[in-house]
Amino acid sequence: MTIHTPKAVAGITLPDSTIAxxxxxxxxxxxxxFLYNHSLRAFLFAALNARQNKIAHDTELLYVGSVFHDLGLTPHYRSLDKRFEVDGANAARDFLHSHGLSPQALQLVWDTVALHTSPGIAEYKEAEVALLNYGVALDVVGRGYADLSEKHRQDIVKNFPRTDFKKTIIPTFYEGFKHKPDTTFGSINADICACMNPDFHRxxxxxxxLHSPWTD
Structure with a gap:
């Protein structure tokens, strides 16, 4: 695995605490x-948004949320019956619990990871939740692309390459939950299943x- 570990990118210092x-x-x-580069880009986009809009936040917790946000797709963390976002959120909470963080911090990071694919909800939550949702959406679908300077885009992508992102991210998502497609009901992940599996029925x-057991 070829990775970059710069101390700062686009004017944003990457957390280097023990937890980070x-x-x-x-x-x-x-x-x-691929997931490493995506996660670090998401963090940097989120942190830049916070700086540009003067949004107070806990940088370390935002970083941890960014790092864990897609780990629920991986064999080590994915479950048989939960949404991948919940698997990642549980993993992040367990990790921070082992470091003795407060219940409030544990819940905040859990929400940050669990809601990162929930547009229309995440942006109204705490700063860290909203920021990660923004950073992930910017990297995946380009939301807010025009608000990022060309210099910052180049600096971030140079350090954390996209490596054919558009063609890779959809099968990467699908691989993480193809064994439990029912968990995608009511989420954008159902679109992934429909794209990758012609036999998938939403x-x-x-x-x-209409088919509930109620009579009226």
């Missing part, structure tokens, strides 16, 4: 170079209502 270093080690151990909420 150990979180990064877990990402490198259980993730891939559950329909209206059908669920």
């Amino acid at each position: 270093k150990q979180a990064t080690e877990l990402l490198l151990e259980h993730g891939t170079e 559950k329909d909420f209206c059908d669920a209502i």
Whole structure:
């Protein structure tokens, strides 16, 4: 695995506390170079947004959330029956619990990871939750692309390359939850299943209502 570990990128200093270093080690151990680069880009985009808009936040917790946000896709952390976001959130919470962080910090990071694919909700939560949602969306679908300077984009991608991101991210997502497609109901992940599996049939909420056991 070829990785870059710069001290600062685009004017943003990467956290180097014991917690941050150990979180990064877990990402490198259980993730891939592709997920590592994506996670670090998401953090940097989030941190730049915070700086540009003067959003107060806990940088270390935002970093940990960024590092863990896709670890629920990996064989080590993924479950048989939970959404991948919940698997990642549980892993992040367990990791921080082992470091003795407060219940409030544990819940904040859990929400940050669990809600990173929940547009329309995450942006109204705490700063760290909203920031990671922003950073991930910028990297995956380009939301807020025009708000990022060309210099910052080049600096970030130089250090953490996208490596054919558009063609790689969809199968990467699918690989993480293809064994439990029912967990994608009601989320954007159902689009991934539909894209990758022509035999996938989405559950329909209206059908669920009309076929419930109630008589009226």
